[in-house]
Structures are given as C-alpha cells and as structure tokens.
Amino acid sequence: TRTSRPQRILKAVQTKATVGDPQSVITAIDHFCRHREWAMNVGDEKGSILDSVVNEVSPVTVLELGTYCGYSTVRIARLLPPGACVITLEFNPDYAAIARQVIKWSGLEDKVQLVEGASGDWIPWMKEHFGVQAFDLVFLDHWKERYLPDTKLLEECGLIQKGTVLLADNVICPGTPDYLEYVRNSPHYNSQYYRSHLEYTKAEDGLEKSVFLGY
Numbered sequence: 001t002r003t004s005r006p007q008r009i010l011k012a013v014q015t016k017a018t019v020g021d022p023q024s025v026i027t028a029i030d031h032f033c034r035h036r037e038w039a040m041n042v043g044d045e046k047g048s049i050l051d052s053v054v055n056e057v058s059p060v061t062v063l064e065l066g067t068y069c070g071y072s073t074v075r076i077a078r079l080l081p082p083g084a085c086v087i088t089l090e091f092n093p094d095y096a097a098i099a100r101q102v103i104k105w106s107g108l109e110d111k112v113q114l115v116e117g118a119s120g121d122w123i124p125w126m127k128e129h130f131g132v133q134a135f136d137l138v139f140l141d142h143w144k145e146r147y148l149p150d151t152k153l154l155e156e157c158g159l160i161q162k163g164t165v166l167l168a169d170n171v172i173c174p175g176t177p178d179y180l181e182y183v184r185n186s187p188h189y190n191s192q193y194y195r196s197h198l199e200y201t202k203a204e205d206g207l208e209k210s211v212f213l214g215y
C-alpha cells in the first residue's frame, strides 16, 4: 500500500538531513513541505516565532501537545540547555513512531520524552509520573477544540503556575475561538498575538502567547 505522508516526511529527513544536525532536519522537512507535499508542521515562519519565545522563556520543562512528525519538537529541543527537556504527547501510534525516528535523526533524544497517549489521559499523571512541578512553557498544536479543555485541565492539575507561558499554534487558521476568548478575557493571563502565516502558504495565521499571572 501507499506510504503515508509522515513516512514520506521521514524519508526526506533520512535522505536530505545529516544525523545529529537538528537544523538540517528542520530544513529538510520545510523544503519537502514547501516544494513537494504540504503538511501541518508549524513551519519556518511561525517556527521562528516559536524559537524566539523558547529563547525568551529559556524553559527547563516544556510540554508539547500534538507531536505529529516531531518538527516542532526538534525546533524546541535544539534550543534547550543540558538538563532541560520537552515532554511531547502524541496519541496516534503511527505518527509517534515517525516522530521518534525524526527526533533520533536530529540527535536530540536526550532532551525529548515522547509519550504515546491522549493529553486528557496523561496530563493528570504528569506530576506523579515525570516529577514535573509546573511547566515553564506549553506549546499547543493538537486538535484545536482540545486547546481550551486541556488548558483548564492543566490549571486544575496545578501544572500551570505564575510565569508559565502558553504558546498556541493556529489561533486563526484553522482557528481556536473558544480558547482565544478564554485567554484574552481571563484576568489570570496576559495574552498577545503574533501575526504570521499558515505554514508554507500566504494565508493568515498566528500564534497566541499567554503568560499566566497567578491566582
């Protein structure tokens, strides 16, 4: 049977990128998705904004919701200092398998904990299972209608504390209206929109950065 798009993305990494060189993995995926097949990676333009937020926050513990092929996982992990890590949740086993290989090719497996499972099932276990106190940065890029419920779950589990930064992809396209309304109107968040474009296209999209101010 035909290969899947994630399998073709992995093949592009394995043929075009250098083992142990995260930037070459990022470049290979962006080239493939711009010139061969579009795919829902955060991409190079919004990825640069993601990079700047990671550098600004210099997080010790990062949570990523929705690994897909691991593109943004590699973008984040390559900027983390020794001892810092990104826990990334992916509930599709096929995507998780591809992402593990992309992350391995980039040489960043020591900075990444890929957990195969659904956010709603795993968030309540983060403290107990991974010894996480609170997340310094959360990157939301999974099913758009899950951004708000999962944010509320993270709050309830005490995983969002004063200073935690939420960075959400696709707040315009496909859009996350209920999440945007929540973080922009809540007195507990200071929210700002970074205008950009939908990956590999001219359509408008952007990232929303929301800093938790404490209760």
Ligand SMILES: CCCNc1ncnc2c1ncn2[C@@H]1O[C@H](/C=C/CNC(=O)c2cc(-c3ccc(F)cc3)cc(O)c2O)[C@@H](O)[C@H]1O
Binding pocket: 040, 041, 042, 065, 066, 067, 068, 069, 089, 090, 091, 092, 095, 117, 118, 119, 120, 141, 142, 143, 144, 146, 169, 170, 173, 174, 198, 199
């Ligand atoms: C139980 C479901 C909620 N919990 C979850 N827990 C763990 N992983 C979850 C997940 N939901 C989804 N996932 C995974 O995240 C990924 C899903 C991402 C959804 N993203 C999008 O739909 C998306 C879509 C677009 C898009 C934009 C325009 C367009 F015309 C077509 C698509 C652009 C993007 O940047 C996107 O991120 C998959 O790997 C999926 O298996």
Ligand SMILES: [Mg+2]
Binding pocket: 040, 041, 042, 141, 169, 170
């Ligand atoms: Mg996205």
